[in-house]
Amino acid sequence: MRLTTTFLLLLIAHLGTTGVLKVCPSCTIQTIAAAVRTAEPMDSILVQKGVYTCSDLEVKKPVSLIGEEGAILDGLGSGYVLKILSDSVTVTGLKIINSGRSYTKDFAAIYAFRANHFTLSNLEIVNPFFGILLEKSKNGIVRSNKIYGASKREDDSGNGIHLWHCSNTIVENNEVYGLRDGIYLEFVDDSMVKNNYAHDNIRYGLHFMFSNRDEYLENTFRNNGAGVAVMFSKFIVMKENKFTHNWGTASYGLLLKEIYDAEVVDNSFTENTIGIFIDGSTRINYLGNLFKQNGWAVKVSGGCYTNKFFKNNFIGNSFDVSYNSKMNDNSFNGNYWSDYTGYDLDKNGVGDVPYRPVKLFSYIVNNTPETIILLRSLFVDIINFSEKVSPVFTPDDLIDNQPSIFVFQ
Amino acid sequence: MILKVLKYSFSDLIRSRWSYVYLAFYLVLGFVLLFLNDNLSKAVITLMNIVVVLTPMIGTIFGIMYFYNSREFTELLLAQPIRRRTIFLGQYLGVALSLSLSLVLGLGIPFTIYGITQSSQIWDFATLLISGTFLTFIFTGLSIYIGLLNTNKIKGFGYAILMWLFFAVIYDGIFLISLVIFDDYPLDKFTLFASFLNPIDLSRIMILLKLDISALLGYTGALFQKFFGTSQGLIVAFAMLLVWTIGPTILMIRKSSRKDF
Numbered sequence: 001m002r003l004t005t006t007f008l009l010l011l012i013a014h015l016g017t018t019g020v021l022k023v024c025p026s027c028t029i030q031t032i033a034a035a036v037r038t039a040e041p042m043d044s045i046l047v048q049k050g051v052y053t054c055s056d057l058e059v060k061k062p063v064s065l066i067g068e069e070g071a072i073l074d075g076l077g078s079g080y081v082l083k084i085l086s087d088s089v090t091v092t093g094l095k096i097i098n099s100g101r102s103y104t105k106d107f108a109a110i111y112a113f114r115a116n117h118f119t120l121s122n123l124e125i126v127n128p129f130f131g132i133l134l135e136k137s138k139n140g141i142v143r144s145n146k147i148y149g150a151s152k153r154e155d156d157s158g159n160g161i162h163l164w165h166c167s168n169t170i171v172e173n174n175e176v177y178g179l180r181d182g183i184y185l186e187f188v189d190d191s192m193v194k195n196n197y198a199h200d201n202i203r204y205g206l207h208f209m210f211s212n213r214d215e216y217l218e219n220t221f222r223n224n225g226a227g228v229a230v231m232f233s234k235f236i237v238m239k240e241n242k243f244t245h246n247w248g249t250a251s252y253g254l255l256l257k258e259i260y261d262a263e264v265v266d267n268s269f270t271e272n273t274i275g276i277f278i279d280g281s282t283r284i285n286y287l288g289n290l291f292k293q294n295g296w297a298v299k300v301s302g303g304c305y306t307n308k309f310f311k312n313n314f315i316g317n318s319f320d321v322s323y324n325s326k327m328n329d330n331s332f333n334g335n336y337w338s339d340y341t342g343y344d345l346d347k348n349g350v351g352d353v354p355y356r357p358v359k360l361f362s363y364i365v366n367n368t369p370e371t372i373i374l375l376r377s378l379f380v381d382i383i384n385f386s387e388k389v390s391p392v393f394t395p396d397d398l399i400d401n402q403p404s405i406f407v408f409q
Numbered sequence: 410m411i412l413k414v415l416k417y418s419f420s421d422l423i424r425s426r427w428s429y430v431y432l433a434f435y436l437v438l439g440f441v442l443l444f445l446n447d448n449l450s451k452a453v454i455t456l457m458n459i460v461v462v463l464t465p466m467i468g469t470i471f472g473i474m475y476f477y478n479s480r481e482f483t484e485l486l487l488a489q490p491i492r493r494r495t496i497f498l499g500q501y502l503g504v505a506l507s508l509s510l511s512l513v514l515g516l517g518i519p520f521t522i523y524g525i526t527q528s529s530q531i532w533d534f535a536t537l538l539i540s541g542t543f544l545t546f547i548f549t550g551l552s553i554y555i556g557l558l559n560t561n562k563i564k565g566f567g568y569a570i571l572m573w574l575f576f577a578v579i580y581d582g583i584f585l586i587s588l589v590i591f592d593d594y595p596l597d598k599f600t601l602f603a604s605f606l607n608p609i610d611l612s613r614i615m616i617l618l619k620l621d622i623s624a625l626l627g628y629t630g631a632l633f634q635k636f637f638g639t640s641q642g643l644i645v646a647f648a649m650l651l652v653w654t655i656g657p658t659i660l661m662i663r664k665s666s667r668k669d670f
Contacts, residue, residue, distance in 0.1 A: 367589070373604060379577075
């Protein structure tokens with residue numbers, strides 16, 4: 001009780017000392033730079049409606065920059081706009097335009113370096129090089145921002161939200177489009193990426209590497225140039241994400257390369273050229289995912305061991321599973337396959353005849369990609385059928401022994 | 410005069426009820442497909458599999474059957490002062506038109522009721538019907554030509570079925586095997602060329618590309634997309650189908666004018 005009272009008193013005392021500085025075109029403080037200069041640590045700077053030029057502004061004390069509606073920071077097209085170099089900085093509610101663009105420096109609308117406990121929220125960043133670039137920062141929040149550009153080429157565009165050597169950071173409810181990568185994480189541990197919407201980016205919607213123990217939940221990735229690519233990471237969880245319409249000759253819903261011990265659960269993959277491309281990834285559980293109307297639902301490349309596919313729905317894909325070798329160490333038992341033609345005499349919901357998800361034609365296409373031109377021809381149907389009856393070329397242990405009769409809900 | 414022969418053949422086929430059966434088949438097929446999946450786009454894909462295989466087969470069988478069945482009438486006409494070209498062209502168009510009409514009406518009615526005209530799929534569907542019609546004409550023409558070459562019914566029938574089997578299955582088999590064997594060579598040009606030599610493949614690829622499956626086709630698909638994607642490529646493809654239609658017709662007319670009945 002006494003402790004709570006002390007705490008409350010301290011809090012009131014603390015609130016009493018924090019000041020609020022107002023910035024507006026007709027106030028005594030007319031620029032953000034002046035406000036940051038005069039502010040005491042833990043002060044709030046209230047940015048009122050207006051356009052403020054702000055270029056390479058270094059924030060070296062823990063302050064809160066709070067934008068009112070119509071508050072715009074103009075970077076004048078050179079350098080960074082805001083550089084956060086202190087702990088406990090909050091930036092919220094601002095619209096940032098004209099940040100710099102460079103081929104040698106990673107200019108960003110908001111850049112943070114060794115800044116912990118930051119909050120970046122409700123920002124609108126228009127046509128940046130990098131939107132939010134965070135380096136060596138911990139325990140931060142990036143929430144409800146809208147970052148968009150009109151990039152056309154990979155080499156002269158940056159990423160929407162870029163984290164490098166960060167940890168314990170939450171990235172949620174952001175929308176990123178028209179940039180190179182929507183969300184990019186490198187060496188980012190113990191973080192959460194939740195409910196973001198990355199669409200129409202020229203390269204990847206989400207891209208992460210060397211980032212362990214992270215969670216990716218409820219995000220939507222739609223119509224990105226090459227979908228989502230995740231590489232060289234351990235112990236990640238991907239849950240309830242939507243990978244939609246990543247359609248193109250080199251496009252994936254999800255590309256997994258060198259991923260170990262991951263959980264891919266309850267995601268949906270619809271209308272992607274390749275739903276999941278798995279390369280050198282081991283001990284991954286795929287549970288309850290929906291693969292609908294993809295070209296290839298799952299394409300397995302070399303070096304994938306003890307992966308488990310369980311309770312997934314494969315509906316209307318051109319190829320359910322594609323394999324490039326005769327060796328198989330992965331389990332495909334207990335999924336629903338819309339192409340399954342077997343029967344269930346004992347009515348236990350499990351098909352009595354095993355299902356072979358790898359078709360002969362998908363094996364042929366793997367070896368000679370040009371043959372795909374014969375897709376959906378009668379001859380291909382005939383050879384698929386004969387291979388199904390007596391498998392010769394496809395891995396003969398790659399079967400679903402318990403194919404479900406019903407779609408998993 | 411040609412119209413008179415055409416009209417006779419046409420009404421003859423209509424009276425024989427097989428046209429109705431064929432029409433009814435497509436009607437039932439269209440309605441069942443749309444009943445089973447409401448998705449127009451998926452229904453068009455399923456339909457493609459059927460149209461590309463079935464229309465050539467029906468065209469072949471009807472063409473050869475009609476030719477042999479109406480032999481006596483043909484001989485009667487030949488005794489009249491009518492040009493041979495008129496007789497055979499009239500019969501050919503009569504058969505092909507009645508079959509095409511069954512196809513277009515049989516699939517058009519259910520899809521129109523389900524609102525294809527308001528949907529974005531209308532062009533895919535139109536491509537499907539147009540290539541179906543082309544295939545009907547091509548294979549009817551080819552089978553009548555085979556009929557003219559063979560007086561023996563059994564032989565003629567056998568050759569006609571073999572012709573269909575060749576274009577529908579065997580050709581693709583040879584195509585596939587040659588692609589696999591010559592894997593080490595650049596094959597994109599060859600693929601494009603080889604698909605032009607088979608009207609069934611040509612129609613199938615045209616519809617596949619229309620249906621946005623092009624991305625699946627990878628690098629080869631990129632070439633095809635570049636080719637068929639432009640209106641010029643599409644015109645070339647349709648021109649090729651037209652060549653495939655006119656070719657057998659010319660062969661048929663030339664054979665008929667020389668044949669000793």
